[in-house]
Amino acid sequence: MKFLILGYTPADSWDGATADVPSDDALAAFAEYQKFEAELRETGEFVSAEGLGHPVMSTTVHRKGDAVVVTDGPYAELKEVLASFAVLEVSSLDRAKDIVARMVAVLGEPMEIRPIMGDDFA
Amino acid sequence: MNANEVAFEAVLRAEAPHVIGALARRFGRFDAAEDAAQEAQIAASQQWPRDGVPSEPRSWLIRVGYRRMIDMIRSEQAGRRREEEYVTTDPRFLAPDPGRPLEIDDSLHLLLLCCHPVLSSASQIALTLRVVGGLTTAEIAHAYGVTEQTMAVRISRAKQQLKKAGARFEFTAGDDLHSRVSSVMRVLYLIFNEGYTASAGARLVRPDLASEAIRLARMLRREVPEDPEPAALVALMLLTDARGSTRTDSRGELTPLPQQDRSRWDRGMIAEGTRIIEAAWSNGAVGTYQLQAAIAAVHAEAETADATDWRQIAGLYLALEHLEPGGPVMLARVVAVANAYGHEAALEVLEQLDREHGLMHHPLTTQRAHAVRAHLLERSGRAEAARADFLVAADLTANDVESRFLRSKANNFPA
Numbered sequence: 001m002k003f004l005i006l007g008y009t010p011a012d013s014w015d016g017a018t019a020d021v022p023s024d025d026a027l028a029a030f031a032e033y034q035k036f037e038a039e040l041r042e043t044g045e046f047v048s049a050e051g052l053g054h055p056v057m058s059t060t061v062h063r064k065g066d067a068v069v070v071t072d073g074p075y076a077e078l079k080e081v082l083a084s085f086a087v088l089e090v091s092s093l094d095r096a097k098d099i100v101a102r103m104v105a106v107l108g109e110p111m112e113i114r115p116i117m118g119d120d121f122a
Numbered sequence: 123m124n125a126n127e128v129a130f131e132a133v134l135r136a137e138a139p140h141v142i143g144a145l146a147r148r149f150g151r152f153d154a155a156e157d158a159a160q161e162a163q164i165a166a167s168q169q170w171p172r173d174g175v176p177s178e179p180r181s182w183l184i185r186v187g188y189r190r191m192i193d194m195i196r197s198e199q200a201g202r203r204r205e206e207e208y209v210t211t212d213p214r215f216l217a218p219d220p221g222r223p224l225e226i227d228d229s230l231h232l233l234l235l236c237c238h239p240v241l242s243s244a245s246q247i248a249l250t251l252r253v254v255g256g257l258t259t260a261e262i263a264h265a266y267g268v269t270e271q272t273m274a275v276r277i278s279r280a281k282q283q284l285k286k287a288g289a290r291f292e293f294t295a296g297d298d299l300h301s302r303v304s305s306v307m308r309v310l311y312l313i314f315n316e317g318y319t320a321s322a323g324a325r326l327v328r329p330d331l332a333s334e335a336i337r338l339a340r341m342l343r344r345e346v347p348e349d350p351e352p353a354a355l356v357a358l359m360l361l362t363d364a365r366g367s368t369r370t371d372s373r374g375e376l377t378p379l380p381q382q383d384r385s386r387w388d389r390g391m392i393a394e395g396t397r398i399i400e401a402a403w404s405n406g407a408v409g410t411y412q413l414q415a416a417i418a419a420v421h422a423e424a425e426t427a428d429a430t431d432w433r434q435i436a437g438l439y440l441a442l443e444h445l446e447p448g449g450p451v452m453l454a455r456v457v458a459v460a461n462a463y464g465h466e467a468a469l470e471v472l473e474q475l476d477r478e479h480g481l482m483h484h485p486l487t488t489q490r491a492h493a494v495r496a497h498l499l500e501r502s503g504r505a506e507a508a509r510a511d512f513l514v515a516a517d518l519t520a521n522d523v524e525s526r527f528l529r530s531k532a533n534n535f536p537a
Contacts, residue, residue: 094291
């Protein structure tokens with residue numbers, strides 16, 4: 001079954017002055033994470049992962065009456081914003097929790113595990 | 123129940139472990155999955171008789187269970203958020219790989235979970251019958267002679283214990299599958315024996331635990347076909363159950379093997395049991411269920427009690443004693459030796475076993491050991507010693523019928 005892993009970060013820290021200059025700790029953590037990602041590619045459980053641009057870069061498209069309206073900016077202004085996502089294909093939610101717990105232990109920021117509806121739902 | 127309802131019941135019982143498995147996988151919540159699956163079953167038993175069985179009953183049950191599960195979790199979350207401290211409570215996260223799940227069928231994952239070592243035997247049995255067997259709490263309570271309330275508490279406590287111990291639905295490759303399959307076999311054999319030894323009167327109101335144990339053992343055998351022991355367990359149960367109706371007389375009293383009416387043994391079950399144990403036997407290493415099934419097969423193939431191949435049985439008991447040295451097995455070997463090689467040889471074996479293991483005095487074996495020795499001494503003509511042993515055995519038994527029998531034997535000798 002597939003799960004979407006949503007990585008969140010405080011909007012403030014994204015705006016922070018040091019955002020473009022990662023600390024040594026952050027680089028070490030990321031290197032550690034990449035080793036883990038390689039392990040998951042090996043087992044076939046890793047499908048894909050991407051980092052996202054700043055939420056201010058978002059464009060929201062919605063329908064208003066008969067018209068479709070395009071608005072600059074995110075769908076909702078939040079304190080914690082989506083910063084990255086990954087797709088895992090694993091045997092169970094428990095297995096997804098094992099993997100994400102290790103990611104969070106390394107990277108520090110909260111993540112959400114969201115089931116992707118698929119054939120194995122039924 | 124009419125024929126239709128019986129058919130629905132069979133479909134629901136067979137699907138139960140798969141439905142619970144699918145929900146537990148997706149939600150990681152075994153306890154809630156079991157409740158949701160049960161609600162789906164109730165919905166099915168109301169709708170199917172009216173609308174017919176859906177073309178894919180398993181998908182139907184999972185879909186309905188899934189919606190119930192969402193409702194349950196939502197109302198629970200409204201109360202409080204569930205939090206698990208993964209990294210601090212689960213030492214496996216210190217290891218590079220937390221353990222890959224084993225690729226086995228959901229029903230086996232579920233059986234292994236229900237027979238988890240943190241649970242007592244009584245809880246393992248109750249949970250297995252409830253969750254894998256799909257029996258109702260009321261039926262299980264009936265089978266074990268306790269109130270429904272008591273059984274409901276036992277089952278819910280067992281689920282709590284599993285949760286507290288961090289037991290998960292999926293069995294991982296790092297765990298010891300072999301020893302866990304052994305505990306599943308032990309639980310199934312206990313269920314079988316409970317059904318098998320039920321008295322005739324009680325049997326009328328009991329769900330047929332022996333048949334249920336056989337059904338679950340067949341399932342285990344399908345899941346681990348490379349292991350000969352689950353196959354042997356199925357054979358042992360079939361060969362034993364084949365004698366079922368001849369084990370008690372019209373008054374409900376036990377009829378010993380030599381006096382049973384062999385023409386009433388179930389030939390179909392004997393043939394299947396024999397075929398399974400023969401196939402399992404050629405599979406290399408020999409385990410305790412293979413030996414017990416082989417012994418049952420030797421008994422079953424004898425046309426009359428006198429035609430029994432006691433030498434082979436004595437040899438099989440000796441092998442069983444090596445694997446699992448225990449008083450009951452040793453005493454059974456003494457009886458087999460007596461039939462195969464005569465009472466003097468048997469008395470020698472008994473004396474040796476008593477020297478090495480204290481069979482005559484150990485609280486678990488002393489009664490039976492005295493009764494066995496009494497019979498052997500009687501046959502060898504040592505009346506005074508036999509009489510003394512019959513009286514000791516009569517004093518030690520809690521069973522009135524047996525006590526009367528042993529006392530009458532003692533009184534047959536001139537005092």
